[in-house]
Amino acid sequence: MKFNSLGAALRYRETCPYCKNNLEVARIPKSTAHPTVMNNRMYWREPITNEFISVDLDTEEMEISSKDRTQGTYYCALKITCELCDSYYHVFNLKFNLTNRTIECIEINNQGVEFCDSDYEYSITNSKSFEKIALIKRYIKTGDEKIIEFPYMDIDIENPVNTLKRLEGLIAYL
Ligand SMILES: [Zn+2]
Numbered sequence: 001m002k003f004n005s006l007g008a009a010l011r012y013r014e015t016c017p018y019c020k021n022n023l024e025v026a027r028i029p030k031s032t033a034h035p036t037v038m039n040n041r042m043y044w045r046e047p048i049t050n051e052f053i054s055v056d057l058d059t060e061e062m063e064i065s066s067k068d069r070t071q072g073t074y075y076c077a078l079k080i081t082c083e084l085c086d087s088y089y090h091v092f093n094l095k096f097n098l099t100n101r102t103i104e105c106i107e108i109n110n111q112g113v114e115f116c117d118s119d120y121e122y123s124i125t126n127s128k129s130f131e132k133i134a135l136i137k138r139y140i141k142t143g144d145e146k147i148i149e150f151p152y153m154d155i156d157i158e159n160p161v162n163t164l165k166r167l168e169g170l171i172a173y174l
Helices: 008-013 160-171
Strands: 034-036 042-045 052-056 062-064 075-081 088-097 101-116 119-129 131-141 145-151
Touching: 008 101, 101 160, 119 160, 131 160, 145 160
Parallel strands: none
Antiparallel strands: 034 042, 042 052, 052 062, 075 088, 088 101, 101 119, 119 131, 131 145
């Protein structure tokens, strides 16, 4: 799913589909620049040099603090997650054109959901760039886990059990 603007991408889903809590920008481990929102601007700040790229969420006007980073392309990921129930996230991949000071591409690359029934905990995650979807099925009583991967498909966020049924249908053919 692609978006025309960063503002539109952030409005894609503002509350958790399961607990209805507000979704938040997550810290991404190992990421060099953690995105944060301040005064209606999103900042990608380098932890050591403190240099940043920032984008106005309404106008898309871009500011670059680094004198070295004024040309070319900059890629980053933006993870949106539910900090309350921890059962939902999506990750945008962004491509900045630093020369033109525009965002050339904003799309959802990953989504993930977690849910359970009386016997199992399920985690379903997909990735556009890896062209796959993964199901982790954990038997609650023993903690035994099975991980199975399939070619990419969208997750039915509102009813993830539908996606689970589709994947379990595919297991029969493995
Ligand atoms: Zn939630």
